Amino acid sequence: MSGDRKKHPGEAYRFPKRDVRLKTLPPPHLRSLSSNDYLGLSRHPQVIEASIRAIRESGTGATGSRYLSGNHVLNGALEESTARFKTSGAGKAILFSSGYHANLAVMSFVGEPSGMIFSDEDNHASLIDGMRLTKATRIVYPHNDWDFVRDFLKKHPARAPIIVTESVFSMKGDRAPLRELYEIVAMTGGLLVIDDAHATGTMGKSGRGGLEQQDLPFDPDHMIVTGTFSKALGSLGGFAVLSERAEKLLASVARTLIYTTALPPGVLAASLEALSLIEHSPKRVESLQESSRYWQCRLTGRESDSPIIALTGDPAHLSELSNKMALRGFHLPLLTYPTVSQGEETLRLSVNTSWDETVLSAIEDILTPKEKKGS
Numbered sequence: 207m208s209g210d211r212k213k214h215p216g217e218a219y220r221f222p223k224r225d226v227r228l229k230t231l232p233p234p235h236l237r238s239l240s241s242n243d244y245l246g247l248s249r250h251p252q253v254i255e256a257s258i259r260a261i262r263e264s265g266t267g268a269t270g271s272r273y274l275s276g277n278h279v280l281n282g283a284l285e286e287s288t289a290r291f292k293t294s295g296a297g298k299a300i301l302f303s304s305g306y307h308a309n310l311a312v313m314s315f316v317g318e319p320s321g322m323i324f325s326d327e328d329n330h331a332s333l334i335d336g337m338r339l340t341k342a343t344r345i346v347y348p349h350n351d352w353d354f355v356r357d358f359l360k361k362h363p364a365r366a367p368i369i370v371t372e373s374v375f376s377m378k379g380d381r382a383p384l385r386e387l388y389e390i391v392a393m394t395g396g397l398l399v400i401d402d403a404h405a406t407g408t409m410g411k412s413g414r415g416g417l418e419q420q421d422l423p424f425d426p427d428h429m430i431v432t433g434t435f436s437k438a439l440g441s442l443g444g445f446a447v448l449s450e451r452a453e454k455l456l457a458s459v460a461r462t463l464i465y466t467t468a469l470p471p472g473v474l475a476a477s478l479e480a481l482s483l484i485e486h487s488p489k490r491v492e493s494l495q496e497s498s499r500y501w502q503c504r505l506t507g508r509e510s511d512s513p514i515i516a517l518t519g520d521p522a523h524l525s526e527l528s529n530k531m532a533l534r535g536f537h538l539p540l541l542t543y544p545t546v547s548q549g550e551e552t553l554r555l556s557v558n559t560s561w562d563e564t565v566l567s568a569i570e571d572i573l574t575p576k577e578k579k580g581s
């Protein structure tokens with residue numbers, strides 16, 4: 207008798223209408239077409255071998271925070287490799303348990319003294335949550351509208367303003383105007399925080415990320431770059447790269463570093479091996495960019511080498527395409543609110559270098575717009 211049921215305290219919250227509980231995704235017989243393992247490195251034999259070796263040598267868990275028992279030697283090795291890969295030695299790296307933790311740490315760290323943060327309206331939840339931890343004034347600017355930020359600062363000058371953006375946006379797959387945003391912070395003595403989660407391993411001629419793609423050097427005085435090993439590197443864990451001074455400060459205050467268990471050795475070893483594979487054979491990245499350019503053009507008409515292809519339009523039609531893909535054995539779910547804004551339902555296809563003929567023909571048959579077929 208539902209009328210007699212006592213209300214659970216959690217029911218006071220307003221839940222989205224969609225059922226967002228965790229599901230087993232994808233069912234074992236479906237292959238995912240929206241995975242972030244762009245280069246297929248999560249199944250690379252050398253990555254698997256390195257991980258198994260580290261587990262055999264050091265066990266499965268880190269057994270504590272890095273400040274207590276968990277500072278395995280692989281942490282330092284991965285920090286060094288990450289700093290070299292992302293900044294050519296101009297900055298230092300700190301590892302976190304995930305990209306989410308890295309963004310929480312960085313945003314709460316930079317927001318406090320600055321007082322003013324400009325945040326792209328499409329920024330990832332982890333950046334938003336990090337900003338919520340500070341008392342800084344947050345100004346959400348229209349997507350990629352650097353003119354808005356520049357004009358705002360002309361009218362309301364601020365000391366050391368912070369601009370935060372993703373380099374490649376996780377849902378739309380488009381990229382941020384990093385050069386223009388950087389010019390604003392360089393001129394105003396501010397800081398540009400770049401979330402390179404989806405660009406690391408996918409963008410720039412050797413996969414170094416958004417800065418390499420836009421031909422900008424890492425500037426430790428005006429930039430912090432964050433990212434994750436959980437996407438193109440096929441592993442787990444986050445990082446921030448920053449100046450030596452900022453690294454020392456952040457490492458001494460970051461709650462998501464100090465008060466949590468460190469990454470386990472098997473995960474660190476996998477990330478290290480994946481990074482080395484990308485550094486030593488940029489052909490992988492080249493081939494991803496070539497396929498991305500081809501499929502972006504074929505499916506959306508866009509000229510882009512972003513591996514994230516966002517198909518939008520009538521949700522009923524998108525849902526039908528998703529079902530057709532499932533019948534062919536592929537999992538390509540329709541993204542709905544709150545993952546994307548209401549009215550922006552999306553099929554998010556992630557290009558992957560390990561796609562074989564069966565995947566390619568399903569995409570060709572089902573997703574390629576009719577009028578484009580044979581063109």
Ligand SMILES: Cc1ncc(COP(=O)(O)O)c(C=O)c1O
Nearest residue numbers: 304305306330332376403434436
């Ligand atoms: C843009 C962006 N930033 C940060 C993250 C968080 O990374 P992680 O999965 O390592 O926590 C994600 C992943 O969803 C992301 O898409």
